[in-house]
Amino acid sequence: MRLIVCLKPVPDPKHWNKLRLDPETKTLVRAGVPAVINPLDKKALEASLRLREAHGGEVIILSMAPPEAAPVLREALAMGADRAVVLSDRAAAGSDTLATAHILAGAVRKIGDFDLILCGDETIDGGTAQVSAQLAEFLDLPNLMHVSDIQAGPPGPLLVRSLIEQGSLLVEIAPPAVLSVAKEINEPRYVTLMNILQAEQKEIAVWSLADLCLSEPCIGLQGSPTQMADLFAPQRTKRAEMLAGEPREMARQLADRLHRLGYC
């Protein structure tokens, strides 16, 4: 199987206290905050590695990221991916999910034949959960989200379990397809010291947008219908109110208040 894993470097949650919001540019200031593989993307990578181990093939990492993201991609290679393609281009700056998906679709076309594209359901920074569906749309492929299990028995369709609120769906999908995985799918493997050594021999190809032959109005700020109107940290306030009376009376007061606040 040929598997492409979309992977985004995101700010390490352990260092989120160092993140700042720039009120002028309305962007997240990431300087000084180390990047990690988006946790659900790591699970997508783990799922793809397990498919390769069962059926053979190749796992290719695809990421739109600045050159500083190289250590994150190296970690993905150390987990076991065969090679990585990173799209680094200033023209991609400001891309919203639609423009990002457009760029990723261009890169996928350039990579060529594949069986599956795997993504995480969402990232821990943007959290829009839109890119996999948009990517599938641009590539005219079936798309399934919240994937918790992938059974492949090539040749033939894949048996994919997708989580829904009431339970799960078991869906047959004929590859190629775009799947985005839920946190339940697996526990990613550790990177061993031998894997780190082996990853140093693997290729990280850096592509610019010129390599993808995309039309300019579709990329960067220009290709992004979503424009940030404002970005701010919410004011956090704490207020305590003491209820008095008999337990039954206090319970009634509490229920009233919760109802008024819209919680029940």
Place this chain on the structure above:
Amino acid sequence: MDFKLSEREELLRKSIREWAEKEIPPHMEAMEETGDFPVALLKGMGQMGILGVITPPEYGGNGLGHLARVIALEELGRVCPAIPMAIQVHHMCTYALNTWGNEAQKKKYLPPLAAGETLGVVAVTDPSGGSDVAGMQTSAKLEGDKYILNGRKCFITNAHFSDIWVVIARTGEGGKGLSAFLVEKGFPGAKLGRKENKVGLRGANTGELVFTNCEVPKENLIGAEGDGMTIAIRDITECGRPGMASVGLGILNAVLEQAVKFANERVLFGKPISKLQAIQWYIAEIFSDLEIARLLAYRVGWMLDQKMRVDTEAAMAKQFNCEAAARSARKAIEIHGSYGILKEYPVQRLLRDALVAIPAGGTAEIGKLVMARTALTMFG
């Protein structure tokens, strides 16, 4: 001069940290209670490549080297210092074998040691004293195609959970009459003695190995007869002391993190105590000790990777780091106030761990003798 770690070293730190934070804590309560080494972790450490970090790939290791070893031990120690204590002694066993062992010995013993299928020890100290290596009494006599070992080794890390022992014993007179042997725990006449009940580094088991007419095949002599003193001293210097410096460094990481966490959370006089200057002085002192300790330990790792002698630097790093760990842990307890002496808070354990680390791998005073000898020659 470049102090920046390479991408490889940074990734190594990250992956060991992830492994340690997830895999070690479930064992720590039992380690504290029983003092026993968590054998269940050994295979995982083998798979991660921690056990084979200074073992060449041809013998089942990854050969990433000594700086990588220091970083790996530091990260293990940040979570639980007893683990790198045990593993650094295991490394001493692999180092002795790889440096002085012959091809057959390396092929037979190193791959399972690197994979975590066996746990190793180095046994130098006799009841007559660890610092007086030349005064040891454990004897080895060649009889036919076997050496017959008699005597007792004490304060041996990993003793009761180990499989492969590098044992130093007397084959002749004086310091040049010592030899090194590879002993398997199942050899006839090899037994386990006392299991010590230490106040700290619980989970890095310490105990005795007893030899009563213990039969060791002649081919298990490491190097030549008379090489024992060199093997013992160089193994302690090039592997044991850098290992203990890394244990101290790991403790210092944990101490600073615990001190800062508590100082930020504990509110007195209407604000976190981290806003108080007296607390900030403690924090600054612990932070300085941590950074100095890291520079000293990394320098030794780097020098070993350059094939340089580290006699003085390793003694300095070991002595400074373990004592810095103890004084910093005390300061962290001061920051915690009465909470610091409660068992729920890790700082009391970190102090006990640091105190036990000080005499391990050669006392602080022996380390100072090495340093003084260099200083008196260099500046005399």
